[in-house]
Amino acid sequence: MEMFLDFFANTGFALVDYRNLIMIAIGVIFIYLGIAKHYEPLLLVPIGFGILLGNIPVFKGLGLSIYESNSVLNYLYFGVTSGVYPPLIFLGIGAMTDFSTLLARPVLMLLGAAAQAGIFLTFLGALALGFAPNEAASIGIIGGADGPTAIFLTAKLAPELIGPIAVAAYSYMALVPVIQPPIMKLLTTRKERLIRMEEPRLVFKREKIIFPIVAVLLCCFIAPAALPLLGLLFFGNLLKEAIVTERLAQAARSAVIDTVTILLGVTVGASTQADVFLTGKSIGIFVLGALSFGVATAAGLLFAKLLNLFLKTRINPLLGAAGVSAVPDSARVVHMVGQAEDPGNYLLMHAMAPNVSGVIGSAVGAGILWSFMV
Amino acid sequence: MEDMDGQAAGQLKVFADLLPEQWELVVPLLTRIRVIEGEMLIRQGNRPDCLFVVLKGHFMIHRNEGRCITVNKKGSVLGWFSAFSPDRYTANVTALTDGWVLSVDAGTLRDQIAADPRLEETLLKRIRENISERHSMGAGGAAK
Amino acid sequence: MTGLEAIQHYNGFAMAGVGITIVFTALVALSLIISQLHKVLLAWENRAAWADAMRRWKRGNGRGTTEKELPDIEAIREPARQFHLLIEFTGEPFSLPVLIKRAESRGLARVHFTVSRLIECHLIVPDEDGYFRWNHEVYNRFSGRRKK
Known part of the structure; x- marks a missing residue:
């Protein structure tokens, strides 16, 4: 009987507290949203399952918890804390991304830059709420709507906040179709939403091959700290466009990115142990994260309206919302909101331009914040 | 027939030998259709519901195993087999460029051919010429 | 604070x-x-054409003679290079539908139309078995390269 009681004292049933149960419920909700509602399933399912793994109460000292230095999860988590996984994900994203629409209308790149205002305004907001500058920078980057970038910067600046920041970033990315449309409708008139975009010009293959080389040199000369992310993003894109490296591009956009997404999702989820995650700071991070997303969307929209004052051919200001770099979700949302007004208006292809420039912009923004803090 | 008068269609080589009364029967089966580059007009293995006569554009006739020929001559017939047999299409046809084709309702044409064997003879003669022309121009083996 | x-x-x-x-x-x-x-x-x-145009302009023999031609040259030159590269990679003879699929999967623009243009320019030519070959002779002349 005594042995049984000893064994029972080491089981999850005896060690669990209400915070673990709250986190397990959150994990189940993530899995539900991913599977039943199709909200970013490739991210929410691994993260949700990771939350379950991280919140099964374990006896400290057995080397089971993600925060114990000799545990299996801790070894896998090294890819997060060292900032290895996010650049590998960028490699895959680069190998998947077609920059044609951006090359056809480079002016749309400015919308991706404008949306990054959300990062810096939230940075100020976080400072005002009493977060340390390194934490504020990590929170601000949520507004870039770029999960890997947020994790990368947080791993460098405030590793203790990786859990809440990653969960906030991915949650808001999954909620792009809910967060963005009201802001888009509020800040644009119906007439503006009806604007149709001109057909983009034909982009030659050679331009697409030269672009990643020019872009990596220029962006990383300006913001060298963006090198790990942008370096691999543009390398992946070069593999895609060069044709002769198709096998490598294929590996980057399938095996590499899928493997890293699994490891990143599960370990980030597992890092949200109740005692680390359920704190006042996390609530602040979630509130600021939502604010950051909203500000980024609004900044993109308003900048598009500003651009229209100077452009000969007006652009649909909804495209500004796609400057938030949640690829391709925010572009899809722009398309849907445009089609709600005019079913014949196809904005998806055009929205991909600010969308991918948002990826570049948020990586540059992360590099800048990192360099400010070191 | 939309946007094309019967006389113009009648001048197409494939219909040139039809007697006036045969032509009267064929005209209602014709529809002028616009095709877009990359559009698949015929899918190998599908039930043959129509055949097409090229008016304008460049088309690729290809089999699933990879062999193909291309045609761009006005009056070329695509999916001719369907005029004579309800078996499945034996090749795919894809438009390489935007263009126009004349679609012929194959089911009704087969009924008319069954009712008038001379119609079969006249059409088959022209179609045979059409196909041998393709081959003499260096086209490959997937000609149906 | x-x-x-x-x-x-x-x-x-x-x-x-x-x-x-x-x-x-x-x-x-x-x-x-x-x-x-x-x-x-x-x-x-089109550096040769530009240089030529510049020379003529300097001599005062009129200018802009290349303006009309450039888009046409460019429109076929670049796709031809892309397809040449792709065909070198995949080998000859090749199946035209397979080539089209590969070109599409690599993100080349307006693949069907381009293939049609290349056939019309005799850069892609059929063999006797329903497959196709790249016409290196025409391509070398077209791209201004010397024949090896």
Whole structure:
């Protein structure tokens, strides 16, 4: 009987507290949203399952918890804390991304830059709420709507906040179709939403091959700290466009990115142990994260309206919302909101331009914040 | 027939030998259709519901195993087999460029051919010429 | 420390201002470069024609003679190079539908139309078995390369 009681004292049933149960419920909700509602399933399912793994109460000292230095999860988590996984994900994203629409209308790149205002305004907001500058920078980057970038910067600046920041970033990315449309409708008139975009010009293959080389040199000369992310993003894109490296591009956009997404999702989820995650700071991070997303969307929209004052051919200001770099979700949302007004208006292809420039912009923004803090 | 008068269609080589009364029967089966580059007009293995006569554009006739020929001559017939047999299409046809084709309702044409064997003879003669022309121009083996 | 005091203490306004300025600078510079990239490539592709036009302009024999021709040359030259590269990679003879699929999967633009143009220019020619070959002779002449 005594042995049984000893064994029972080491089981999850005896060690669990209400915070673990709250986190397990959150994990189940993530899995539900991913599977039943199709909200970013490739991210929410691994993260949700990771939350379950991280919140099964374990006896400290057995080397089971993600925060114990000799545990299996801790070894896998090294890819997060060292900032290895996010650049590998960028490699895959680069190998998947077609920059044609951006090359056809480079002016749309400015919308991706404008949306990054959300990062810096939230940075100020976080400072005002009493977060340390390194934490504020990590929170601000949520507004870039770029999960890997947020994790990368947080791993460098405030590793203790990786859990809440990653969960906030991915949650808001999954909620792009809910967060963005009201802001888009509020800040644009119906007439503006009806604007149709001109057909983009034909982009030659050679331009697409030269672009990643020019872009990596220029962006990383300006913001060298963006090198790990942008370096691999543009390398992946070069593999895609060069044709002769198709096998490598294929590996980057399938095996590499899928493997890293699994490891990143599960370990980030597992890092949200109740005692680390359920704190006042996390609530602040979630509130600021939502604010950051909203500000980024609004900044993109308003900048598009500003651009229209100077452009000969007006652009649909909804495209500004796609400057938030949640690829391709925010572009899809722009398309849907445009089609709600005019079913014949196809904005998806055009929205991909600010969308991918948002990826570049948020990586540059992360590099800048990192360099400010070191 | 939309946007094309019967006389113009009648001048197409494939219909040139039809007697006036045969032509009267064929005209209602014709529809002028616009095709877009990359559009698949015929899918190998599908039930043959129509055949097409090229008016304008460049088309690729290809089999699933990879062999193909291309045609761009006005009056070329695509999916001719369907005029004579309800078996499945034996090749795919894809438009390489935007263009126009004349679609012929194959089911009704087969009924008319069954009712008038001379119609079969006249059409088959022209179609045979059409196909041998393709081959003499260096086209490959997937000609149906 | 919270509020404006915290922002000022950590030099927040300066960091945010400089940060967003650098992001804008990087993306504006990149957009300026890529907006001119295709023009530079066009000029490079047709450097002989441009030089010729410049010479004639200098001699006062009229100018702009290449303006009308350039888009046509460019329209077929670049796709021809892409397909040549793709065919070198995949081997000959090749199946035309397979080539089209591969070109599409690599993101080449208007693949069907381009293949049609290449066939019309005799750069892609049929063999006797329903497969196709790249016409190296025409391509070398077309691209101005010497025959090996």
